[in-house]
Amino acid sequence: MFQTRLNDVAAEVGAHLDDVLAGYPDQQVIHAMRYAVSGGKRLRAFLVVESAALFGAGGAMNAAAAVEALHAYSLVHDDLPCMDDDDLRRGQPTVHVKWDQATAVLAGDALQTLCFSLLAAPETHADGAVRADLVASMAAASGARGMVYGQALDIAAETAAQPLNLDQIIELQAGKTGALIQWSAEAGARLAGEDIAPLGAYAKALGLAFQIADDILDVEGDAAKAGKRLQKDAEAGKATFVSLLGLDGAKARAAELVEQAEAALDIYGSQAQTLRDAARFVITRDM
Amino acid sequence: MFQTRLNDVAAEVGAHLDDVLAGYPDQQVIHAMRYAVSGGKRLRAFLVVESAALFGAGGAMNAAAAVEALHAYSLVHDDLPCMDDDDLRRGQPTVHVKWDQATAVLAGDALQTLCFSLLAAPETHADGAVRADLVASMAAASGARGMVYGQALDIAAETAAQPLNLDQIIELQAGKTGALIQWSAEAGARLAGEDIAPLGAYAKALGLAFQIADDILDVEGDAAKAGKRLQKDAEAGKATFVSLLGLDGAKARAAELVEQAEAALDIYGSQAQTLRDAARFVITRDM
Known part of the structure; x- marks a missing residue:
């Protein structure tokens, strides 16, 4: 069953991150790092593990932990008062609420470093060129032309004279969440030395569907299940896929994208069924 | 002349960073990144370039730009109100003062990413294993067991019941500034596939001398030349090498360390003269 498999991978990656961080000094920043990487759906890690399994590639656990560390860093910094100012994440106080802002800045910084440390580690792959790749x-996906670019567009939009249009929202989301999801799905092909293009096409459609589903959840979801404050975007008058396409339009678009994502995996046949299930999962999840 | 050579490398690395960032989107975060990496002595870049020159190794410019990007990220985040709360850096307003805190968080984040991007780039070295190394x-030197560890100790010390002792200050500084200086000096040996031990011994002594000199400058220096606020540590009642060793004791210790640093380079003979000059420079500089 898909959900069981997702949970198993989440547990395995969580345990691996705990193992890695157990080797770090017993210090508040490390406690905050461990706290920040705990919980969550671990969809990105799952995409790494399943894309690697598609090719029988090793090294997936370090790469999966790496993308979760990167994702956690982005959440910790994004939640800061000067950014999105969120108090709740995955049903728990955010890092700067539980500790303080300095700890949140440093823990986020060190989680980003941890990501690159894991990717470059000799255990990840025998071939140094693969590790460097x-x-x-990952740097391309997460830096100022990827995730940070999307976050900067998001912050600029808050003070812009008018709400973003559909093309601008798509560009923003391609950076803010899409790039990292795409990296995750392509990681298996990178580890195996295979063509990344089919997984890239799959992930582009999946990433956009994921974000549309997030906007739908923001309107229809249950804050207790989501573990974070909802309807923030509507309150702030921010453009979302729902505000631009309507609720039904957004659902139709997301379903269409999932079909595109599934179709991109045709060349892998039934081997890619779990990745197809993952695409369907992103629009049916309730958190 | 040493100062000319230092200036030349600084200019070359600055131009290289400008070139790299010219390929990024025309966005506020990128402007802040460019601003944050401009100026400074570029001692770390110089150590990369000169240690590479010692072995005739290529790829030094990317590695030098990488360490300056990493260093700049640490300064931008360190200057934030929730951290050291500094308004002035290199004689200019700090990033969060010139723009805002969100831009400072994001620009710092993206500068860290840029560092790893430059190190992993195929242009840096033909051998992927060297790039991964x-x-x-760099991740080991800058993460939660290196620079961030030192920064966390520094912040913890601010609220500690009593000032740090000498061993604790040495441990703090080994992380906060020493690890990155050591990485810089070892980088040339890594690029060349040579033993990093002699440069590591050189850099350990040099890094500690650098920090003692910083504490001396904080007491004796000219804020206009330094381009930042001085005597902060004394005002805050923080332990420094000067408060623990006295001014004369600190100067004697720094001079002793420079001799140690020079001696560590004996096996390279006159080839290493510029690196010896660099060691002497760190205790004679006035900024």
Whole structure:
């Protein structure tokens, strides 16, 4: 069953991150790092593990932990008062609420470093060129032309004279969440030395569907299940896929994208069924 | 002349960073990144370039730009109100003063990413294993067991019941500034596939001398030349090498460390003269 498999991978990656951090000094920043990487759906890690399984590639656990560390860093910094100012994440106080802002800045910084440390570690792959490629592609996905670019567009939009249009929202989301999801799905092909293009096409559609589903959940979801404050965007008058396409339009678009994502995996046949299930999961999840 | 050579490398690395960032989107975060990496002595870049020159190794410019990007990220985040709360850096308003805190958080984040991007880039070295090693060693030097560890100790010390003792200050500084200086000096040996031990011994002594000199400058220096607020540590009642060793004791210790640093380079003979000059420079500089 898909959900069981997702949970198993989440548990395995969580345990691996705990193992890695157990080797770090017993210090408040490390406690905050461990706290920040705990919980969550671990969809990105799952995409790494399943795309690697598609090719029988090793090294997936370090790469999966790396993308979760990167994702956690982005959440910790994004939740800061000067950014999105969120008090609740995964049903728990955010890092700067539980500790303080300095700890949140440092823990986020060190989680980003941890990501690259894991990708470059000799255990991740025998071939150094593959490890360097994982680092370079992760840097491209997460830096000022990827995730940070999307976050900067998001913050600029808050003070812009008018709400973003559909193309601008798509560009923003491609950076803010899409790039990292795409990296995750392509990681298996990188580890195996295979063509990343089919997984890239799959992930582009999946990433956009994921974000549309997030906007739908923000309107229809249950804050207790989501573990974070909802309807923030509507309150702030921010453009979302729902505000631009309507609720039904957004659902139709997301379903269409999931079909596109599934179709991109045709060349892998039934081997790719779990990745197809993952695409369907992103629009049916309730958290 | 040493100062000319230092200035030349600084200019070359600055131009390289400008070139790299010219390929990024025309966005506020990028402007802040460019601003944050401009100026400074570029001692770390110089150590990369000169240690590479010692072995005739290529790829030094990317590695030098990488360490300056990493250093700049640490300064931008360190200057934040929730951290050291500094308004002035290199004689200019700090990033969060010139723009805002969100831009400072994001620009710092993206500068860290840029560092790893440069180290992993194929142009840096033909051998992927060398690039992965540069990434892994940089992550070790800058993460929660290196620079961030030192920063966390520094912040913890601010609210500690009593000032740090000499061993604790040495441990703090080994992380906060020493690890990155050591990485810089070892980088040339990594690029060349040579033993990093002699440069590591050189850099350990040099890094400690650098920090003692910083504490001396904080007491004796000219704020206009330093381009930042001085005597903060004394005002805050923080332990420094000067408060623990006295001014004369600190100067004697720094001079002793410079001799140690020079001696560590004996096996390279006159080839290493510029690196010896760099060691002497760190205790004679006035900024």
